[in-house]
Amino acid sequence: MSELQTVITISWLREQYTNGTLTPSQVIQSIIERAEADQEKHIWITPPSLAYIQPYLDRLKVLDTQLPLWGIPFAVKDNIDVAGMPTTAGCEEYSYLPSGHAAVVERLIHAGAIPIGKTNLDQFATGLVGTRSPYGDTHNALRPELISGGSSSGSAVAVALGQAVFSLGTDTAGSGRVPAALNNLVGLKPSVGAWPSKGVVPACESLDCVTVFAHTLEDAELVDQVVRGIQADDPWSKEITAGERKLPAKLLLPDEPLTFYGPFAEEYRAAWEKSVNKLKALQLPVEYVDIQLFQAAAALLYEGPWVAERWSALGGFIEAHPGVTFPVTEKVLRSATKPEFDAASVFTAFHKLQSYKLEAKKLLQDAVLVMPTAGGTWTREQVAADPISTNSAMGLYTNHCNLLDLSALAVPSGDAAPDLPFGVTLFAASGEEGMLFRLAETIRTAQEHKPSTLVAVCGLHMRGLPLERQMREHGAVFVREDRTSPSYKLMKLETVPPKPGLLKLPQGGASIEVEIWEMPIATFGAFTAAIPAPLGIGKVELEDGSIVPGFICEAYGTVGAEDITSYGGWRKALAAMAEAKAEAAL
Incomplete structure (x- = not known):
């Protein structure tokens, strides 16, 4: 029997199956053992168990082994429905047992993939740190004293530690990208509506995206191909293609010194400078742009009335169940009840956002914007001592994305320090994921050949x-x-x-x-x-x-x-x- 390596990719695992050196049952058993050994890392809410997984293993016997994801185990963030597994959204009192799969899960299973468990998250997907869960702080995969990133914390760490080949997260303000950067993974946030959100507990329903974490661009792109497409009974679903797989006509970089934060701010600054030099070496035209547009849009998400959309989804539950919501999460959600967030303010913000979206669309015409995925990180102790401002800092370069209807791909970009990965995010217009994949592939190839x-x-x-x-x-x-x-x-x-x-x-x-x-x-x-x-x-x-x-x-x-x-x-x-x-x- 072949050893199950920690970095598991779809192509590697399919090769093991083809050679007969591993079977799906052996892989699942190893994953169960790994999850049990790492219980103190708080990765799972419903951990991998044969009680849930065996029917999917049995089903493989009647499926075509040429299916693109045959026998590939994946993890699911616990605000996404898997039939027969509880959905908690990080709150036990909110828990329910879905009778059907979320649309994205259904498509993955149809392609032969195996859902193995439900992962920990910042409660109600409200946070970017991975510490806002009554199920415990999810530990960073490389340095346990640091945050894992959120809200899709367990999903990222499960992949990083070899407990899943890929995983599903969600992203409203950066939750599918920040955990990728902090755990040295690829994180794809598709265009809003390109993947169906039916069967996902809403955060901001008009902005929510399901995302994927993986070790490679190829794995993220394959998952995208499997799940992309309109869902007839999903009111938010759209027919959005991934676009042409081509290089952008130009790269956009921030024209001003960026802000870095946390105990590794200088290391992150140096890693960004190094990343910029790598981008310039691609010999694509580079244009420096004012990022105030993106920061102004980002401010609408939590400083404006958009937070009221979260309250509209969860306020009734919170009012009916006093004291059960994670304290900092409830504080964030209740901010939506401020008197100034009235109907008029919603429309004022909506009209302002439309003008920002038009500016962004013009700016990103056949172009890709590159920014750090995160400007730093924190220890879990630092976040516990200052939960609001540390979390806000983590969204500095992410919060604008869904409001402006952009697609995004977070990719590793070297290390800021030993066991401290650094990542950048590539942003493009809606329906331009193909361009993001092509650029990311080009960056990776250039890095491999430039010692x-x-x-x-x-x-x-x-x-x-x-x-x-x-x-x-x-x-x-x-x-x-x-x-x-x-x-x-x-x-x-x-x-x-x-x-x-x-x-x-x-x-x-x-x-x-x-x-x-x-x-x-x-x-x-x-x-x-x-x-x-x-x-x-x-x-x-x-x-x-x-x-x-x-x-x-x-x-x-x-x-x-x-x-x-x-x-x-x-x-x-x-x-x-x-x-x-x-x-x-x-």
Whole structure:
């Protein structure tokens, strides 16, 4: 029997079935064992169990094995109906037992897929953090102390930890994208109405979308092909194709410095800069745009009367069941009862939104907008201490999407730090998912064929200093601040302007502050060739013992130079020189 790997894709699992190295029953048994072992991560509300799954396994015997999803296990967010499994929407008192499947679930089962359980969520799909559930905080798949993202928290983590091949989430304000970014997954939010929402507990019924989490673009696209299409008995369903699979005529990027937040704000900022450089390397036309339009639209979702749509769906239940709703969730929903959110305000906001939608449609004509999926993340403790503002921050780059009737694809874009994935979202007009898939595929291919190297920088090439531009011109991205091992000497060379020279000593020495950058191998040679003697690129040993390419100085160049090792780095030496110059002028 083949081992069930953690990263399970549709193509890999189908290959195992074809080769006879795995059977659907063996896969399901492994998934059940994994879910039981991870109970403390609060991934499931109705966990995988043979009591629910066996009928679907039995059914496979009479199904054509060539069905696109034959034997593929998937998880379902617990605000989406699966016949015979309770739907709780994250609230036990709200729970009901549906007699039929949600339309999307029905289509997946018809294609041979196996629903295996119902996943945890921010209660009533109101939140982007994954901590607003009476069933417990869902832990991040890579770093359990961090949030998983919400509201589709369990759906994302189940896929990331190999407890499902793909999963269904929902997305009103970013719930199908934020958990993807925080757990290193692909998250597809189709055009509003392109996937039927029949059988989904409404949040904002006019905006709600069912979404998919997967490890690969191919898996997300296959699920889209299976479930896309109009549903005759769904009043919100539309006939929207995925559009032509082509590259956009141009990429749109924000024209202003973006906001990053949380304990890893600087790491996220650096990861965004690196992502932008990768996008520019695609050699597609790039246009910088004012994102105030998207932020103005986003403000309507929770700061305007649209929150009243959530109350219209759930207010009756909350009033009839005092004290059962998760406290912060009830606070958000009750904000809809403010006197200023009257009928006139609804129409005022609706008319304003129509003008925003027209602007967005013009802007996104044959174009794709790229923004961070999230501008940061938080620990679960930080969210517990400040549940409102932390959650609001998570929606900074997501809340506009459904209001403006856009399609969106969240994709991984490297790591901000170890076990801290970073992701970007590609936005296009409704019915342009094909363009999103084509662009995402192109980005992935470019990344696979463009190796890079770390570079340790100790002088004028550091951030904010005169030669930083040379780093940027060669496609380098700042990674982190670091220090050398305690075996170096730093000299102030007699050059104009003054430069530092880093020398490694056979014994003794000190630890010197450096910056670590990442530069494409394709430009590294030209950059190195342009460095004037006595400086050059050699091997620099860092404080943790690792060795990276970096600036060093040949010994002859330090003859007559001033030893500035005691300052511990070039920045501190510059500050001391400036202070001495100021004192001399007095």
